Amino acid sequence: MNKDVIVLNCGSSSVKFAIINAENGEAGLSGLAENLGNNDARLSYKLNGEKVQRELPAQADHAQALNVIQQVIDKTGVKPIAIGHRVVHGGEKFKQAALVDNSVLEAIEKYAVMAPLHNMANLKGIVTAQKAYPELPHVAVFDTSFFQSMPQKAFMYALPMELYKSHGIRRYGFHGTSHKFILDSMAKLLQKSVQETSIISAHLGNGCSVSAIEQGKAVDTSLGFTPLEGLVMGTRCGDLDPSLPTILQKQLGKTADEIAALLNKASGLLGISELSNDCRTLEDAANNGHEGALLAIEIFCYRLAKYISGYMVCVPSLDAIVFTGGIGENSSLIRSTTIGYFKHFGIALDEQKNLDARFGQGGEISTSDSSTAVFVVPTNEEWVIAAEAATFS
Numbered sequence: 001m002n003k004d005v006i007v008l009n010c011g012s013s014s015v016k017f018a019i020i021n022a023e024n025g026e027a028g029l030s031g032l033a034e035n036l037g038n039n040d041a042r043l044s045y046k047l048n049g050e051k052v053q054r055e056l057p058a059q060a061d062h063a064q065a066l067n068v069i070q071q072v073i074d075k076t077g078v079k080p081i082a083i084g085h086r087v088v089h090g091g092e093k094f095k096q097a098a099l100v101d102n103s104v105l106e107a108i109e110k111y112a113v114m115a116p117l118h119n120m121a122n123l124k125g126i127v128t129a130q131k132a133y134p135e136l137p138h139v140a141v142f143d144t145s146f147f148q149s150m151p152q153k154a155f156m157y158a159l160p161m162e163l164y165k166s167h168g169i170r171r172y173g174f175h176g177t178s179h180k181f182i183l184d185s186m187a188k189l190l191q192k193s194v195q196e197t198s199i200i201s202a203h204l205g206n207g208c209s210v211s212a213i214e215q216g217k218a219v220d221t222s223l224g225f226t227p228l229e230g231l232v233m234g235t236r237c238g239d240l241d242p243s244l245p246t247i248l249q250k251q252l253g254k255t256a257d258e259i260a261a262l263l264n265k266a267s268g269l270l271g272i273s274e275l276s277n278d279c280r281t282l283e284d285a286a287n288n289g290h291e292g293a294l295l296a297i298e299i300f301c302y303r304l305a306k307y308i309s310g311y312m313v314c315v316p317s318l319d320a321i322v323f324t325g326g327i328g329e330n331s332s333l334i335r336s337t338t339i340g341y342f343k344h345f346g347i348a349l350d351e352q353k354n355l356d357a358r359f360g361q362g363g364e365i366s367t368s369d370s371s372t373a374v375f376v377v378p379t380n381e382e383w384v385i386a387a388e389a390a391t392f393s
């Protein structure tokens with residue numbers, strides 16, 4: 001039976017798209033329209049292994065890009081059964097994926113207060129795609145849903161209760177589709193049911209988050225009200241003394257928006273290293289003795305190790321610590337430096353397995369006598385979105 005699903009991820013100036021087989025996660029087509037609204041708007045895609053690049057009309061918008069994407073999809077001859085849309089913020093309303101109707105669109109718009117750039121772009125993508133594919137079910141898959149199982153003690157800030165009650169100020173978490181994929185994959189690898197699987201999963205890419213998952217349920221996660229809290233990321237600072245933004249605003253004479261840009265775009269690995277947000281560049285530089293790169297990697301791993309150890313408190317049945325994302329899947333240095341902090345917990349990596357770790361489905365990198373297993377599992381967020389969307393077809 002045909003299981004092909006279109007997966008769309010609309011950003012403020014980009015549309016990421018793919019055709020994913022919801023059963024096996026294979027991508028027949030994947031691509032990106034970028035620089036939308038600019039003169040150099042362009043489209044690139046990979047179809048059955050072959051790469052194609054093409055210009056889009058100058059200043060092409062989301063609708064024009066989707067039009068061209070639709071032509072590319074039509075040419076493949078694939079007959080999609082549903083469209084899965086990545087939506088960043090689903091507030092407290094969406095505990096799972098939802099078939100898009102007017103009330104869902106209204107809620108996505110309402111939650112745009114909490115993720116203005118993302119949710120409005122996601123909304124634009126859905127409305128445009130609905131016009132292009134009126135006959136297909138459109139399904140919104142939220143980054144936040146997976147974390148709706150967190151207990152109140154984990155999601156509340158120690159702020160006046162009124163801010164939660166009237167303004168929804170709380171921790172929501174993001175990267176939910178990735179952590180869900182890792183949970184499902186680990187259940188398969190450990191040959192357990194999802195409900196019996198307990199892990200601490202570290203998604204380390206340009207954005208980074210670590211999640212505590214006890215018996216199939218997310219119980220804590222490091223990203224908060226926005227994707228700025230928690231770990232050190234490519235350009236985001238993660239945890240910070242909450243007084244700092246106001247102090248910096250006064251001392252540097254910057255506006256609130258300028259400080260937000262500094263914390264989101266000029267901090268993290270880039271800010272510390274004064275070199276790059278790219279982990280590969282930093283590893284190369286660190287090998288050549290670049291002090292900023294060495295320090296950035298050290299702080300990144302130290303913060304991550306502190307989070308993982310903290311989450312051991314909320315995962316009493318811990319089966320494994322899992323690394324994923326561009327850095328988590330590829331950087332043996334980040335994995336060994338981080339797990340190095342757990343020597344006195346009896347957790348140890350098999351360094352050869354750690355160096356060799358290139359797993360199709362994921363695999364173990366810890367020693368046979370490690371007190372907790374450590375795994376590397378490649379994530380596949382698009383597969384989760386496709387699989388959720390397919391259930392509505």
Ligand code: AMP
Nearest residue numbers: 205206277278279280325326327330331
């Ligand atoms: P993502 O956002 O998941 O695509 O991850 C992007 C991050 O993964 C960037 O910081 C890359 O430098 C990092 N990355 C990708 N490949 C490698 C690699 N072979 N070694 C170290 N970091 C890598």
